Amino acid sequence: MERRIDILDNVFAHFLKGSRVFRNREVLRHDYVPDYLPHREEEILRLGEITAPTLRGSPCSNVFIYGKTGTGKTAVAKFVLNRITQKAKEINSQVRVCFVNCRLAGTEYRILAALCSSINERVPFTGLAVGELFDRFRKSLESQGVILLAALDEIDALVKMRGDTLLYELTRINESLNRSKVSIIGISNDLKFKEFLDPRVLSTLSEEEMVFKPYTAEELQDILMERAKIAFHEGVLSEEALKLCAALAAAEHGDARRALDLLRVAGEVAERRGDTKILEEHVREAQKRIEHDRVYESIKSLPTHSKIVLLSALILSRFDSDHSITGEIYNLYSELCEQLGMSPLTQRRVSELINELDVMGLLNSRVVSLGRYGRTKKISLGIPRKIIIDVLSEDEILKDMLNYKPRFLSSLQ
DNA sequence: CGTCCACAGGAATGACGGGCGG
DNA sequence: CCGCCCGTCATTCCTGTGGACG
Numbered sequence: 495m496e497r498r499i500d501i502l503d504n505v506f507a508h509f510l511k512g513s514r515v516f517r518n519r520e521v522l523r524h525d526y527v528p529d530y531l532p533h534r535e536e537e538i539l540r541l542g543e544i545t546a547p548t549l550r551g552s553p554c555s556n557v558f559i560y561g562k563t564g565t566g567k568t569a570v571a572k573f574v575l576n577r578i579t580q581k582a583k584e585i586n587s588q589v590r591v592c593f594v595n596c597r598l599a600g601t602e603y604r605i606l607a608a609l610c611s612s613i614n615e616r617v618p619f620t621g622l623a624v625g626e627l628f629d630r631f632r633k634s635l636e637s638q639g640v641i642l643l644a645a646l647d648e649i650d651a652l653v654k655m656r657g658d659t660l661l662y663e664l665t666r667i668n669e670s671l672n673r674s675k676v677s678i679i680g681i682s683n684d685l686k687f688k689e690f691l692d693p694r695v696l697s698t699l700s701e702e703e704m705v706f707k708p709y710t711a712e713e714l715q716d717i718l719m720e721r722a723k724i725a726f727h728e729g730v731l732s733e734e735a736l737k738l739c740a741a742l743a744a745a746e747h748g749d750a751r752r753a754l755d756l757l758r759v760a761g762e763v764a765e766r767r768g769d770t771k772i773l774e775e776h777v778r779e780a781q782k783r784i785e786h787d788r789v790y791e792s793i794k795s796l797p798t799h800s801k802i803v804l805l806s807a808l809i810l811s812r813f814d815s816d817h818s819i820t821g822e823i824y825n826l827y828s829e830l831c832e833q834l835g836m837s838p839l840t841q842r843r844v845s846e847l848i849n850e851l852d853v854m855g856l857l858n859s860r861v862v863s864l865g866r867y868g869r870t871k872k873i874s875l876g877i878p879r880k881i882i883i884d885v886l887s888e889d890e891i892l893k894d895m896l897n898y899k900p901r902f903l904s905s906l907q
Numbered sequence: 908c909g910t911c912c913a914c915a916g917g918a919a920t921g922a923c924g925g926g927c928g929g
Numbered sequence: 930c931c932g933c934c935c936g937t938c939a940t941t942c943c944t945g946t947g948g949a950c951g
Contacts (some may be wrong), residue, residue: 601926623928797938820914843939845915861915865949868913 514727515765515772521724522758524564524751527572532716534566537704541574544702545677548589548641549581553668553675556699560685561706564749567681570706571645578643592644597651602660605652606631609644624660632667639673650684658695665698708748714740717750718757726761731772735760738777756780789877792854793885799839801892802830803847807857807873808882809898817874820845826900833898834891848873856882 503518513519520526531538547554561567575591582589592612599605606627610617615634617627635642644664646652653661661680668675680699688696709717718739722731739760743753759780764772793804806826810818824841831838839847848871851857859871875882886892 603927625928839938840940841914842916842941846939849916861947863947863949864913865947866910866912866951867949868911869946869948870912870914 513765514770515730515761516725517727518724519758519761521721522754522761524754527569527576528720530720531566531569531573532720533709533713534570537566537570537706538574540704541570541679542577545574545578545643545679548578548643548677549585549587551588551641553641554643554677555701556665556678557680557702557704558700559679559681559704559706560687561683562685562708562747562749563683564743564747564751564753565683565706565708566750567683567706568647571647571679571681575643575645588639589641589643592642593647594645595647597648602652603627605646605660609642610634612644613638613640613642628663632670635667635674635676636671641674642676643679644676645679645681647681648683649680650682650687653687653691658692661695661699662692665695709744709750709753710748711737711740711744714743714748714750714753718753721754722757725757726772730761730764730770731757732774734774735772735777738774742777742781755784759783786881789856789881790885793856793882794888798836798891799844800847800851801886801889802834803827803844804851804856804882805886805892805895806830807875808879808886808896809900811875811879813900817872819870819872820848821870823848823873829901830895830898833895845871852876 503520521528541557541559544557545554559567559571572593575593578589579591581587582591590613592609594605594608596605599608602624606624607617610627610631613631613634615630617630649661664676664678678699688700691699715737718736722736736757739753739756742756743749746752756777757780760772760776763779763783764770764776767776769776793801796804803823806823807818810822810826820841824844827844828838838844848857848859852859855876857873858876859873861869862872863869883896886896
């Protein structure tokens with residue numbers, strides 16, 4: 495059944511787009527879970543062993559999975575959960591599984607709602623108090639007498655925004671359940687995450703721990719190769735291009751997600767140019783494009799005042815040497831605010847904004863002492879001028895200020 | 908060697924908006 | 930549904946500081 499739909503999808507896509515590069519672009523998306531996960535056999539086995547008891551109706555140890563982005567945590571968890579579901583159906587076992595992405599869910603309410611729906615407890619989208627929802631969840635569990643295996647992905651996001659109360663409740667829920675049990679698989683890409691947790695929650699939650707190591711370049715090659723077979727038409731992807739994708743991603747964090755993005759965008763670049771083979775140059779172009787898009791978006795979504803600070807740095811970079819200092823930036827920033835009819839923020843705040851832009855890589859700033867002439871930050875642009883100009887010239891408020899001449903120009907030279 | 912510049916950056920506090928609990 | 934609380938952004942006030950200059 496599924497297979498037939500897949501085939502048709504490909505036919506439609508091919509017919510509509512007439513792609514000579516892609517056979518099935520979908521498999522390069524990072525939310526796609528392939529049938530085979532290269533170099534994660536051990537992890538799959540381990541997680542399988544830990545969770546297997548649920549199949550015969552016993553609870554299993556809670557597991558905590560750590561690892562940087564793109565190390566296969568989510569894929570492995572989904573993979574194992576899928577297999578458990580399959581097996582449970584076969585042998586008619588009373589195990590239920592639930593996979594929730596805490597960051598996407600956003601609130602405790604929606605996470606609980608997802609847990610409820612996995613045990614067929616229907617709850618309203620909104621309206622109930624979280625405590626009420628929790629009671630319903632517990633009652634429903636108890637009356638059904640099932641084992642629930644719940645995977646909480648990006649669990650660090652939940653704790654960062656809401657604290658660990660929900661986790662605390664969830665880890666304690668088994669104490670009040672007789673016929674049912676809940677086992678939790680927590681997934682986090684923040685390795686320091688433990689420190690934010692109540693020690694009691696932590697010890698309950700991490701009865702078992704798994705750490706996912708970054709992929710090596712060779713491992714990434716295998717992953718890409720598997721996907722490429724499905725994603726591209728035969729002979730489209732050159733070996734050098736594939737190796738380059740793997741190498742670039744390995745240099746970053748061993749991030750499979752990044753590797754797949756590179757491959758997909760490289761395919762798109764080739765397609766757009768009308769080429770039928772993906773070469774190294776397409777990958778390099780893809781890398782540029784991904785980086786460009788990232789920077790472009792981050793500038794575009796900046797608050798207005800941060801944009802003005804960035805614009806000040808841009809304008810100042812035309813004069814003087816390649817760096818300016820906090821005071822100069824602040825003077826020009828104030829001037830620009832005046833021109834725009836806005837009231838400027840304080841220097842203290844602007845200093846903070848500069849730090850934020852520095853963290854984002856849009857500016858480089860470092861503290862220096864100029865001796866008799868004070869202590870300040872030397873600030874330079876962290877990205878090509880062109881990108882800033884591109885984004886800001888689309889900005890309704892700031893587009894006319896790109897060629898602004900600072901009044902205190904004379905004092906600069 | 909002390910001074911003093913031009914800020915860095917911490918702490919306390921206020922304004923505001925959105926979500927949570929009752 | 931409403932009030933309260935909490936997080937975010939911003940201001941105010943402040944103490945700290947590396948090193949050129951005299």
